[in-house]
Amino acid sequence: AKNGSTSRYGAGVSLDESRITEGLIYVGSDDGQINITEDGGRSWIQVNEFPGVPANTYVYDLVASKHDENVVYAAFNNHKSGDFTPYIYKSADKGRTWTNISSNLPKGAVYAIEQDHVDPNILFVGTEYGVHVSVDEGKSWTALKSGLPTINVRDMMIQERENDLVLGTFGRGFYVLDNYAGLREINEELKQKDAHLLAVKPAHMFNT
Numbered sequence: 001a002k003n004g005s006t007s008r009y010g011a012g013v014s015l016d017e018s019r020i021t022e023g024l025i026y027v028g029s030d031d032g033q034i035n036i037t038e039d040g041g042r043s044w045i046q047v048n049e050f051p052g053v054p055a056n057t058y059v060y061d062l063v064a065s066k067h068d069e070n071v072v073y074a075a076f077n078n079h080k081s082g083d084f085t086p087y088i089y090k091s092a093d094k095g096r097t098w099t100n101i102s103s104n105l106p107k108g109a110v111y112a113i114e115q116d117h118v119d120p121n122i123l124f125v126g127t128e129y130g131v132h133v134s135v136d137e138g139k140s141w142t143a144l145k146s147g148l149p150t151i152n153v154r155d156m157m158i159q160e161r162e163n164d165l166v167l168g169t170f171g172r173g174f175y176v177l178d179n180y181a182g183l184r185e186i187n188e189e190l191k192q193k194d195a196h197l198l199a200v201k202p203a204h205m206f207n208t
Contacts, residue, residue: 009056016072018064026072026095028059034074036095050098053087054078061112067120070094073101075125079109086110088125088138101138112156114165119184124165126153131167135186148175163201 012035014028023040032055033048050057057078065071072095076087086105089098101123102110108128116122121137129150132141152170159166165177182198190196 014059014062016062016064018069019066020064020069024064024069024094026062026064028062028074030058032056032059032076034059034062034095038094045095047095047098050074050076050087050089052100053089054081054083057081057083057087060110063113063115065120066115066117068092071120073113073115073123074098075110075113077109077111079128084109084128086125086127088113088123090138101134103134103138103140105132105141106143111152111154114156114158116184117158117160118163118181122183124156126156126167128152131156131165133183135183144177 009031011030012027013030016026018024023038025037025041027035032053033046036045036047037043053076057076058080059074060077061075063073070092072091074089076089078085078087084107086102086108088100088102088105088110090101091098105125105127110125110127112126114124121135123134123138125132130148131144131153133144134141149172151172153167154170155168157166158164163179163181165180167175169175179201181201185198
């Protein structure tokens with residue numbers, strides 16, 4: 001098992017390409033490095049020091065911003081060393097420097113991260129114990145629990161046409177949060193209201 005199921009240092013384990021800028025690609029490795037190319041792989045920049053992240057920490061997921069070519073998010077995971085601290089980081093200069101945006105995330109290793117395709121401030125993370133959402137780009141996080149058991153969320157994807165958040169879990173199947181678009185309406189003004197009606201998408205009528 002040591003040689004068959006444990007990743008060897010030096011392997012590229014996460015990758016994302018900017019949907020805004022052609023040729024801008026980020027690659028994370030299992031020994032704590034993020035490599036950046038802006039010319040489709042002809043030349044690379046390597047970054048291997050991140051404030052507060054232990055050396056050689058697995059770069060489990062990378063997400064290039066869907067709204068700003070300079071922004072990229074990273075989820076570091078150090079559970080193989082017995083460290084279950086959540087490490088969510090943001091770079092605003094194409095991966096050169098990084099800031100911790102884990103804020104109030106509870107203890108639990110992070111495996112996946114996604115960004116809303118409409119509101120750049122909405123982020124989702126999949127952790128050892130479920131899913132959390134931030135509507136202020138990581139300043140604060142809230143657990144999404146309704147219908148989702150306490151489970152390791154290994155991957156996530158947004159079905160953009162329907163605004164659905166799709167989760168792949170470790171051993172408990174797939175889960176879908178239908179039409180989370182209401183999260184885009186959450187702000188400080190809304191929190192002060194006694195009640196609020198969220199917008200609903202148009203319904204379709206079918207002839208049977």
